Amino acid sequence: MSYLIISFSHKNIDIKMREKLSFNSDEDKERFIKQILENEPTKEVVLLSTCNRVEIITRSSNVKQSARNIIEKLATYSGLDFELLYDRADIYDNDGAVHHLFSVASALDSLVIGETQIVGQLKDAFRFSQAKGYCSSNITRVMHYAFKCAAQVRNATSLGTGSVSVASTAVAKAKDIIGNTKGVKALVIGAGEMSELTVKHLISSGFDVTIISRDMKKAQNLATTFEVHVNVEPYSELSNLLAKTPVMITATSAPYPIITKDNAPSSNINRYWFDIAVPRDIDENISLSNLEVYSVDDLQDIVNENMSLRAEQAKTAYGIVSRMSLEFFEWLKSLEIEPIVKNLYVKGNDIIDKKVKNAIKKGYISASDEENIRKLCQTVITEYLHQPSKQLKDISKNMECDLVVGTVQNMFGFNNDSNLRNKYKCDHLSKN
Structure with a gap:
């Protein structure tokens, strides 16, 4: 069995394709996962x-x-051509898959290097599969190490500090365009996590912020979390606000554009709209005078600057990812060895128990000497197995580990100790 990851990101497909591949509801995710698991070789x-x-x-x-089956299912789900998806897909298996996962968790593969949202999103995805029973010990182990790796990258570098998100990048672009932002009005559409980040960065950049959302109560609750006053307007005012507000950033989870030719007003002021949602909130066919529209992919210039500024930190982070990828596989191999070492001692103690009882029954030894004889026998077993146990643990770091494990298990008639393996839990799952 190998780890396998099929990856589509800003690196290999554009925003139009990402929109079609996105899963906007738990129902869509669950339906798709079930379809994948129908394929015999694919587990977890x-x-x-x-x-x-x-x-x-x-x-x-x-x-x-498995890779072909998954991409076929993605093609059906998205309506995109299979051959196109297969050619564009990044397909990683085993150590490549683990290295990629650790890079994703550590925000090294993100559009904005070091952005802080991805590890939380990965934890949510893992919790979802765990709760539904779509993953078990093998995925749990690799996730455990991915979150552990992300934590080490955060602790060892400054990649997770400062304004590092798509929201902060959009605000930085708006600030660069506007120049003096003091008192300049900015409209935020949506009241979710990304909108909260957007408002936070707009306020710190000096904008006068208004929130609008279909959920008025949620928008009002969000507005009260900030120390400065944030305006909240009813969703019915969308067109009026779009006409008179210079900067607008939208980040809803709507599965279709909420700003179309029908409700996008013309205006005599210069306007700058930032669409950081996928699927996009703004219809790509909108073309109005004095209006510039930026999608996630249009923020690449700031992203490139972010990359150069963080290049040295990213180098350190990739070193951590590579080291922990190797450690993960060594750890996996050690899990194969531990039950064998344990069973060698258990089997030795079983033989001691059987032989001592038999010797007492036949009168070879006195029952009063049983405890001392047992201790002596256990000492012999411990000394005898010390060197083989040490060698087995050393072998766990070598390439021939799998072959040796199988040979020893067959030689002594051992079964895998699943209870011992399942004791490894994801310690980093509950941490942000």
Whole structure:
């Protein structure tokens, strides 16, 4: 069985394709995961869908067959051509898959290097699959290490500090265009997590912010969380606000454009609209005078600047990812060895128990000497197995580990100790 990841992101497809591949509801995700698991070689699935990527994280006994099946299902779901998707897909297996997952979790593969949202999104995707029973110990182990790796990257570098998100990048672009932002009005559409980040960055940049949302109560609750006054307007005022507000940033989870030719007003002021939602909130066919529209992909210039400023930190982070990828596989191999070492001692103690009881029964030894004889026998077993146990643990770091494990298990008639393996829980799951 190998780890397998099918990845589509800003690196290999444009926003039009990402819109079609995005999963906007838990129902869509669950339906798709069930379809994937119908394929015999594919075991365990986590589906991550964000504004910049779709990652399908699985285990497979036939990587090639699973990859084709998953991409076929994606083609059907999205309406995109299979051959196009297959050519564009980044397909990672085993150590490549683990390295990629650790890079994603550590925000090294993100549009904005070091952005802080991705690890939370990955944890949510993992929790969803765990709760539904779509993943078990193997995915849990790799997720455990991915979150551990992300934590180490945050602690060892400054990549997670400062304004590092798509929202902050959009605000930085708006500030660069406007220049003096003091008192300049900005409209935020939506009242979710991304909108909250957007408002936060707009306020710190000096904008006068208004929130509008279909959920008026949610928008009002969001507005009260900020120390400065934030205006809240009813959704019915959308067109009026779009006409008179210079800067607008939209980040809703709507599955279709909410700003179309029908409700996009003309205006005699210069306006700058930023669409950081996927699927996009703004119809791509809108063309009005004095209006510039920016999507996620149009923020690449600031992203490139972000990359150069963080290049040294990213180099350190990639070193951590590579090291922890190797550690993960060493850890996996050690999990194969531990039950064998344990069973060697258990089998030795069983033989001691059987032989001592038999010796007492036949009168070879006195029952009063049983405890001391047992201790002596256990000492012999411990000393005898010390060197083989040490060598087995050393072998866990070598390439021939799998062959040796199988040979020893067959030689001594051991079964895998699933209870011992399942004791490894994801310690980093509850941490942000």
